[in-house]
Amino acid sequence: MQKDIKDLKVLFSSKEIIEKIKQQAQILNSIYDNNKTLIMICILKGAVMFYSELVKHLKMPVQMEFISLSSYGSYTKSTGEIKTINLTLPDLKDKNVLIVEDIIDTGLTLEFLTKYIKKNCEVKDLKLITLFNKKCARKYNIEPDFYCFDIDDKFIVGFGLDYCGLYRNLDYIGYFE
Numbered sequence: 356m357q358k359d360i361k362d363l364k365v366l367f368s369s370k371e372i373i374e375k376i377k378q379q380a381q382i383l384n385s386i387y388d389n390n391k392t393l394i395m396i397c398i399l400k401g402a403v404m405f406y407s408e409l410v411k412h413l414k415m416p417v418q419m420e421f422i423s424l425s426s427y428g429s430y431t432k433s434t435g436e437i438k439t440i441n442l443t444l445p446d447l448k449d450k451n452v453l454i455v456e457d458i459i460d461t462g463l464t465l466e467f468l469t470k471y472i473k474k475n476c477e478v479k480d481l482k483l484i485t486l487f488n489k490k491c492a493r494k495y496n497i498e499p500d501f502y503c504f505d506i507d508d509k510f511i512v513g514f515g516l517d518y519c520g521l522y523r524n525l526d527y528i529g530y531f532e
């Protein structure tokens with residue numbers, strides 16, 4: 356299905372998003388020990404803009420790690436299965452680990468990843484942060500520890516989120532009516 360950028364409605368402006376991310380960063384600064392390394396795992400590609408903005412405002416030493424996972428095909432619904440593109444993780448034993456996601460929809464992706472890490476990595480602490488929490492679409496038993504915005508069942512694009520590989524570079528969040 357073709358979509359056109361002129362039909363995109365703004366849901367959150369760049370200013371609103373950045374402000375909210377700064378607030379979440381302050382929360383993380385207050386919760387984590389600012390002298391201990393935090394390993395932050397960015398789920399590519401969608402979380403990249405959120406991740407890049409978030410790390411700028413953190414006070415603790417951050418080890419930046421990236422993996423590629425996806426449960427969406429080219430269109431606007433979850434395929435119901437995980438495509439693992441790159442799940443190479445560093446040594447996470449006894450470390451504080453924070454997974455950074457763009458949006459939790461059905462919860463499939465994060466349920467898969469958290470189970471995998473808990474089973475294989477012996478982490479000290481594992482938490483999740485997401486830019487958007489689409490709680491109404493949840494099918495798996497997973498909740499973020501932190502999130503910036505709750506949204507209803509809209510398909511959104513921008514600020515890292517795509518439709519058919521496009522729109523990730525927008526500095527705002529929009530949706531197609």
Ligand code: 5GP
Nearest residue numbers: 426433459460461462463464510511516517
């Ligand atoms: P889940 O595994 O929770 O069903 O889906 C999570 C992934 O689906 C997200 O990381 C994101 O890539 C994609 N996704 C879910 N909802 C949306 C949406 O509204 N817009 C876009 N662009 N991607 C979404």
